[in-house]
Amino acid sequence: MAKFEARDGELYIDGKRVLKGWETYNGIYHFATEDLGEQEFIIDGKEVKGREYHGFVQMFEDEWGPFTDAEFVPLIAAGKMWEIKKCDLPYAGRR
Numbered sequence: 001m002a003k004f005e006a007r008d009g010e011l012y013i014d015g016k017r018v019l020k021g022w023e024t025y026n027g028i029y030h031f032a033t034e035d036l037g038e039q040e041f042i043i044d045g046k047e048v049k050g051r052e053y054h055g056f057v058q059m060f061e062d063e064w065g066p067f068t069d070a071e072f073v074p075l076i077a078a079g080k081m082w083e084i085k086k087c088d089l090p091y092a093g094r095r
């Protein structure tokens with residue numbers, strides 16, 4: 001189980017500082033701990049630009065790995081996902 005820790009107004013997971021976080025309406029969390037830069041992705045047959053991150057994802061099973069914010073665009077537009085405010089990050093996620 002990952003160790004969540006709030007320090008100096010920031011969230012750390014397993015000692016890695018969280019840069020950004022997103023939450024879905026059904027309780028899935030994405031926590032970016034490393035920004036891998038802007039990339040081009042093919043999503044649903046369309047070329048889209050987005051940022052690739054490495055971080056921690058809390059779903060049915062928690063895991064570390066890469067993800068892109070380009071996948072979040074339709075969910076955010078539908079109101080099913082949102083970026084977690086910086087001030088709320090230290091309290092986010094399932095502990």
